[in-house]
Amino acid sequence: MKRTLRSTRAALIAVAIVAAGVSLTAYAAEVKSGLKIAFVPKQINNPYEVIADDGGMSAIKEFKGEGKVVGPSDAGASSQVSYINTLITQRQDAIVIAANDANAVVPYLKKAMAQGIKVVSFDSDTGPAGRQIFVNQANAEAIGRGQVQLLSKLIGGEGEFAILSATPNATNQNTWIKWMQEELKKPEYSKLKLVKIAYGNDDDQKSFVETQGLLQAYPNLKGIVAPTSVGIAAAARYISSSPAKGKVAVTGLGTPNQMRSFVKNGTVTAFQLWDPGQLGYLAAYAAANLASGTITGKEGESFDAGKLGKRTIGKEGEVILGPPTTFDANNIDKYNF
Known part of the structure; x- marks a missing residue:
């Protein structure tokens, strides 16, 4: 009897949600607030990386998370390793990394994932074993x-x-x-x-x-x-x-x-x-959805990416931002990034 009442109550809640114009998928796919997400750029002072990381911090602010950027001043193959280890110790919910070397960081990112930390690579991918999702600029x-x-x-x-x-x-x-x-x-x-x-x-x-x-x-x-x-x-x-x-x-x-x-x-x-700010923004939302459990990184899964709308995960965990733009004297003053 109690089980029947609980089932009925759940069904009524579901009907109410749909009636209010909210899909069950959207209701279940909310990003958690308070997520701790760290960006690890190739270089902390690289102008391109700064724009991308700022886009990520903007997204994290939108979903009320705690974001930070940590990384090396050089682009050496193993220069990101010590930062990854520190982030594991700090028990971040997710790490978003632009890898200087596809393989050097993988053992340490695998260690992070083994401890429940979600890993998203963006801009420059790691080996597939080192992350759950790769957010690519374009094809x-x-x-x-x-x-x-x-x-x-x-x-x-x-x-x-x-x-x-x-x-x-x-x-x-x-x-x-x-x-x-x-x-x-x-x-x-x-x-x-x-x-x-x-x-x-x-x-x-x-x-x-x-x-x-x-x-x-x-x-x-x-x-x-x-x-x-x-x-x-x-x-x-x-x-x-x-x-x-x-x-x-x-x-x-x-x-x-x-x-x-x-x-x-x-x-x-x-x-x-492409717009590197949007790339970082998309990577942050991918990380937040992973950390919230709304996606796992499997091909065909979709998630909400704020102002960029719904995005679908492709083969080998790849999510694509979109095609690049060609800039010349006729259009360059229309852009500010």
């Missing part, structure tokens, strides 16, 4: 192929070019470069020649020096693609005050605010990126 293949397509337009479809990457172990950089190389195999790019992949280690001065070295080593260079916000800004800065200005195209991935002056002074014609 990796589209980003890589798009970089070659844009460069080809900028240099007339022929000539030597170089890639100025971040660190040799950066997951996102290496994946994009792989797809760039695949795109180059198409017949229409037969006159494009990739002469060098250089690494600036996401350090402004090293990227600046690497740009100088590329121009000295390859006097016929017609383009530099830097799929890293630090690299593209450093390359543009060097070329803007060199005889190569107007002769060597600089493109890649950067933020409108850091690249605006180079677009306006003619050093850079066009480049691409």
Whole structure:
């Protein structure tokens, strides 16, 4: 009898919720308040990472959580490990990490998950065993192929070019470069020649020096693609005050605010990126939903991501923000990030 009454009461509550215009799924999928979520960027002082982390903190504030950003000042493969260990000791509800190295952090993130801490990677993925969800900027293949397509337009479809990457172990950089190389195999790019992949280690001065070295080593260079916000800004800065200005195209991935002056002074014609603030925002909501138990990270599950709406988890726990935007002189002043 008591069981029947409880069942009836539950049914009446469910009917009332539906009648009020709230779905049962939405009612069950509320994010808990008071969640402790820590962001671990590649580098604490990287301008791109700062924007992404600020987006994450904004989301955490929305769902009344406790957010913080901790991380290294260098982009070394193991530089994030000590911060992960500290966060485990502090018993965070979730860790959101942009990995400097796909494998170096995995044992420590597995330790975190074993203790009930949810792990979301974003921007630069860990090995799949090191997280439950990966929040990707856009489809990796589209980003890589798009970089070659844009460069080809900028240099007339022929000539030597170089890639100025971040660190040799950066997951996102290496994946994009792989797809760039695949795109180059198409017949229409037969006159494009990739002469060098250089690494600036996401350090402004090293990227600046690497740009100088590329121009000295390859006097016929017609383009530099830097799929890293630090690299593209450093390359543009060097070329803007060199005889190569107007002769060597600089493109890649950067933020409108850091690249605006180079677009306006003619050093850079066009480049691409997504909104890193939205990327961090989405990662925070993914972490909060994991920590709240509304999702587990399985393919096909959906969750609410605040102002970004409902998002669905794809293969291998991947959630995609959306396609990148191409910025040029015609639209760059419409963006502020």
